[in-house]
Amino acid sequence: MSQFTGAEIVLKCLADEGVEYVFGYPGGAVLNIYDEFFKQDKVKHVLVRHEQAAIHAADAYSRSSTKVGVGLVTSGPGVTNAVTGIATAYMDSIPMVVITGQVPTHAIGQDAFQECDTVGITRPCVKHNFLVKDVKDLQAVMKKAFYIANTGRPGPVLVDIPKDVTANKCEYKNYAEVNVEMRSYQPTIRGHAGQIKKAVQMLLNAKRPLIYSGGGVVLGNASTQLTKLVHKLGFPCTNTLMGLGGLSGTDKHFLGMLGMHGTYEANHAMQECDVLLAVGARFDDRVIGNPSHFFREGRKIIHIDIDPSSISKRVKVDVPVVGYVADVLDEISKLLDACSEKPDAEHLRKWWSTIDGWRAKNSLSYKKSDELIKPQYVVETLYELTGGDAYVTSDVGQHQMWAAQYYKFKHPRQWINSGGLGTMGVGLPYAMGVQLMHPESTVACITGEASIQMCIQELSTCKQYHIPVKIVNLNNRYLGMVRQWQEFFYGNRYAESYMDALPDFVKLAEAYGHRGLQITKPHDVRNALAEAIKEKDKLYFLDFITDQSENVFPMVPGGKGLTEIIMAEEL
Amino acid sequence: MRHILSVLLENEPGALSRVVGLFSARGYNIDSLVVAPTEDPTLSRMTIVTHGSDDVIEQITKQLNKLIEVVKIVDITEGHHIERELMLVKVRAGSKEREEMKRMADIFRGRILDVTDRSYTIELTGDCAKLDAFLQAIDKEVILETVRTGACGVGRGERILRA
Numbered sequence: 001m002s003q004f005t006g007a008e009i010v011l012k013c014l015a016d017e018g019v020e021y022v023f024g025y026p027g028g029a030v031l032n033i034y035d036e037f038f039k040q041d042k043v044k045h046v047l048v049r050h051e052q053a054a055i056h057a058a059d060a061y062s063r064s065s066t067k068v069g070v071g072l073v074t075s076g077p078g079v080t081n082a083v084t085g086i087a088t089a090y091m092d093s094i095p096m097v098v099i100t101g102q103v104p105t106h107a108i109g110q111d112a113f114q115e116c117d118t119v120g121i122t123r124p125c126v127k128h129n130f131l132v133k134d135v136k137d138l139q140a141v142m143k144k145a146f147y148i149a150n151t152g153r154p155g156p157v158l159v160d161i162p163k164d165v166t167a168n169k170c171e172y173k174n175y176a177e178v179n180v181e182m183r184s185y186q187p188t189i190r191g192h193a194g195q196i197k198k199a200v201q202m203l204l205n206a207k208r209p210l211i212y213s214g215g216g217v218v219l220g221n222a223s224t225q226l227t228k229l230v231h232k233l234g235f236p237c238t239n240t241l242m243g244l245g246g247l248s249g250t251d252k253h254f255l256g257m258l259g260m261h262g263t264y265e266a267n268h269a270m271q272e273c274d275v276l277l278a279v280g281a282r283f284d285d286r287v288i289g290n291p292s293h294f295f296r297e298g299r300k301i302i303h304i305d306i307d308p309s310s311i312s313k314r315v316k317v318d319v320p321v322v323g324y325v326a327d328v329l330d331e332i333s334k335l336l337d338a339c340s341e342k343p344d345a346e347h348l349r350k351w352w353s354t355i356d357g358w359r360a361k362n363s364l365s366y367k368k369s370d371e372l373i374k375p376q377y378v379v380e381t382l383y384e385l386t387g388g389d390a391y392v393t394s395d396v397g398q399h400q401m402w403a404a405q406y407y408k409f410k411h412p413r414q415w416i417n418s419g420g421l422g423t424m425g426v427g428l429p430y431a432m433g434v435q436l437m438h439p440e441s442t443v444a445c446i447t448g449e450a451s452i453q454m455c456i457q458e459l460s461t462c463k464q465y466h467i468p469v470k471i472v473n474l475n476n477r478y479l480g481m482v483r484q485w486q487e488f489f490y491g492n493r494y495a496e497s498y499m500d501a502l503p504d505f506v507k508l509a510e511a512y513g514h515r516g517l518q519i520t521k522p523h524d525v526r527n528a529l530a531e532a533i534k535e536k537d538k539l540y541f542l543d544f545i546t547d548q549s550e551n552v553f554p555m556v557p558g559g560k561g562l563t564e565i566i567m568a569e570e571l
Numbered sequence: 572m573r574h575i576l577s578v579l580l581e582n583e584p585g586a587l588s589r590v591v592g593l594f595s596a597r598g599y600n601i602d603s604l605v606v607a608p609t610e611d612p613t614l615s616r617m618t619i620v621t622h623g624s625d626d627v628i629e630q631i632t633k634q635l636n637k638l639i640e641v642v643k644i645v646d647i648t649e650g651h652h653i654e655r656e657l658m659l660v661k662v663r664a665g666s667k668e669r670e671e672m673k674r675m676a677d678i679f680r681g682r683i684l685d686v687t688d689r690s691y692t693i694e695l696t697g698d699c700a701k702l703d704a705f706l707q708a709i710d711k712e713v714i715l716e717t718v719r720t721g722a723c724g725v726g727r728g729e730r731i732l733r734a
Contacts (some may be wrong), residue, residue, distance in 0.1 A: 056601070087641070119585060122587070123585075123589060124592055124593055124596050128639040131584075131585070148639060153637075175618065182639070183640050183642055183734060184580070184581055184640055184641055184642040308633045308636070309630060309633035309634050309636075309637055311633075312626070312629065313630060316626075342668060
C-alpha cells in the first residue's frame with residue numbers, strides 16, 4: 001500500500017469528513033500541514049488575523065449549520081490564543097475539531113521554542129483531546145475526534161500533532177472502515193420508555209403547564225418536534241438565550257426569552273407553573289436566578305437532556321429523561337396521539353388568561369425618541385427590513401440582550417452568540433463563519449463599540465475573502481452592561497466603563513476597504529440599514545451613535561428570584 | 572457522607588489528570604485516590620475516597636462518566652463491601668518504648684518490617700478507621716513517619732465491577 005505523510009493524512013481525513021472550510025493561522029509546527037493545503041483544492045482554508053477568531057469562525061460555521069467546525073493553529077501561542085475560542089464553544093456544546101501543531105515528539109518537555117502543554121492547557125475546556133505521538137494512530141484519532149465532537153452532548157475536540165508526526169509516513173485506510181467504537185464512550189442513548197410515559201401523564205394532568213427549551217433543542221435539531229408538541233398541547237413555551245429560534249419568535253405560544261433579561265410573562269410563568277417541561281436546557285444561574293427562590297412546593301419538573309449530568313445539577317427534577325431531545329419529543333407526541341386523554345381545556349384557558357395578564361405589562365416596551373437613537377429601535381428596524389430572515393450574530397453585553405429581545409428569530413441556528421462563556425469579541429468572527437456557511441443570506445453582527453474592538457482585525461479577513469457582513473454597532477461610548485450594573489448596584493460609580501478615545505469607525509472600515517456609515521439621528525436608521533442590506537456584496541460598518549443612558553429591561557438582578565424583576569418604568 | 576468510588580478507565584496517558592482535573596475544577600473533595608493497572612493491561616482501576624451530600628456524589632459520578640476514558644463507575648459504599656488500606660509507620664522504639672510498640676502492633680495485627688536499635692517500621696492493613704485508631708492508640712510523640720496508600724475496595728460476593 002502507498003504511504004502518506006501525517007500532513008497528507010490530516011488533509012485526507014478532512015476531505016473524507018466532507019470539511020469545506022478550515023479556519024486557521026500557520027506557524028512553524030503546522031507548516032507540513034499547510035504545505036498539503038497548498039497542494040490540494042478539496043478543503044478551503046480561511047486565513048484569519050488572530051487565532052482566537054479562527055476558532056470563533058469555525059464555531060459559528062458549526063452553530064449555523066449541522067456540520068463540525070474545524071480550526072487549525074500552530075503550537076504555543078497559536079494554542080493559547082485559541083483557548084478563548086475553544087472554551088466559548090465548550091460552554092455552548094458546539095461540535096468542533098481543533099487541530100494544533102506541537103513541537104516534535106523528541107522536543108516535548110524540553111521547553112522548546114513555541115512549546116506549551118496543549119492537552120494540559122485545554123483539558124478543562126474540551127470534550128476530549130488527543131496528543132498523537134505516532135503517525136499510525138493519526139487517521140483513527142482524526143476520525144474519533146469528529147465522531148466524539150458530533151455525538152452525544154456535542155463539544156470541541158482537540159487533536160495535538162507534533163511536527164515529526166506530520167512528516168512521518170504510514171498507510172491510509174479506507175475512511176469508512178476505520179473503527180471509532182470505544183467501550184468507554186456510548187453516546188447513543190434512548191429515552192427510558194417508562195419515564196416518557198410518566199412525563200406524558202404529567203403533561204396531561206397539568207393545570208398550569210410550561211415548556212422551557214434551551215440550546216439542546218437547537219443543537220439537537222429538535223425544533224420541528226418542539227413546535228409540533230407545543231401546538232399539539234397548546235401549551236405556552238419560553239426559550240433560553242441559547243434556545244431562541246427553537247420555537248419561532250412569532251408563534252403565539254411563545255412567551256419570549258426567560259431569565260435575567262427575560263420577559264415578565266416568561267419569568268412569571270416559569271415561577272407559577274405546576275408542570276414544567278424542560279427540554280435541552282440546564283437551569284443555569286442567568287435563567288432561573290436564585291435556585292431557592294425558584295423552588296416551589298408541588299411544582300413538577302420533567303427534564304429531557306442528552307447529558308445526565310445536566311439533570312438535577314442545580315434544580316431537583318421529578319421525571320428525568322436522558323436521550324436525544326428530538327427522539328424523546330417524538331416519543332411524547334406519539335404517546336399523546338395514541339391516547340384519548342387531552343389536557344384540561346378549562347384549566348388551560350384560565351392559565352392562558354393569567355399569562356395574558358402578564359403579557360399586558362408589555363415588558364419590552366421602551367421610550368421612543370426623535371432625538372436619540374434607541375438601540376432597541378435599531379434592532380427592531382433590522383428585524384423588519386430583513387423580514388426576520390437574517391442570521392444575527394452578537395457580541396456580549398447590552399446589545400446582545402437587545403438583539404435577543406427584539407429580533408424575533410423564526411428558525412433555529414439563526415441566532416449565534418456566546419451564551420455560556422459570554423465572550424466579548426465573538427461577533428465579527430462569528431459573522432464570518434456564518435456568512436461562509438450561508439453565502440446568499442444576510443448576516444448581521446449586532447455589536448457594541450467595546451466588543452467589536454476585541455476582534456476588529458478580522459475586518460481584514462472579511463476583505464480578503466469578500467465576506468459582506470453587516471456590522472450593526474450600537475455605539476453608546478460605554479461598556480454598557482458594566483455601566484448598567486454600576487448604575488444599579490454601585491451607586492453610579494462608573495469605574496473604567498467609559499470608552500474614551502474611540503476610533504473613527506467609518507474611517508477604520510474604509511481603511512480596511514469596506515463601507516462605513518455613522519448614524520446619529522433616529523430618522524436615518526432605516527435608510528442606513530436598508531442600504532447595507534441592499535448592497536449584498538459589501539461589508540458595511542454601521543456605527544449607530546445611541547442613547548448612552550439606555551438600560552436593558554426587564555432585569556432580574558443576580559442572585560434574586562425570577563419574579564423579583566426591575567421593569568423599565570420603575571427607574 | 573464518605574463514599575468510595577471504584578472507577579475503571581482506559582490505561583492511557585492523561586486519563587488520571589482528567590479525573591483529578593475534574594475534581595479540582597468542580598470543587599469536589601478527594602480524601603484519597605489510588606490507581607494501578609488491572610489484570611487487563613489496557614484498563615486501570617482507580618479508587619477514589621470522597622465525601623459530600625448525595626447530590627454532590629451523584630454529580631461526581633455523572634461527571635466522571637462523561638470523561639471519554641472512563642469505562643465504568645461504581646460507588647461501592649452503596650452496598651456491602653470490603654475496604655483496605657496499607658500504612659507503614661516508623662515509630663521510635665528505644666528501650667523505653669520497645670515492648671509497648673511491639674504489643675500495640677500485635678493488637679492491631681501489624682507486622683514489624685524493619686528493626687533498628689531505635690525504631691520499628693510497622694505495616695498495618697485495614698479500613699481507614701482501623702489505621703486511624705492505631706495512630707490514636709500509640710503515643711503521638713513516638714511517631715517518626717507515616718505513609719498510607721489510600722483506600723481500595725471491592726464489593727462483597729456477587730457484586731463485580733468489570734469492563
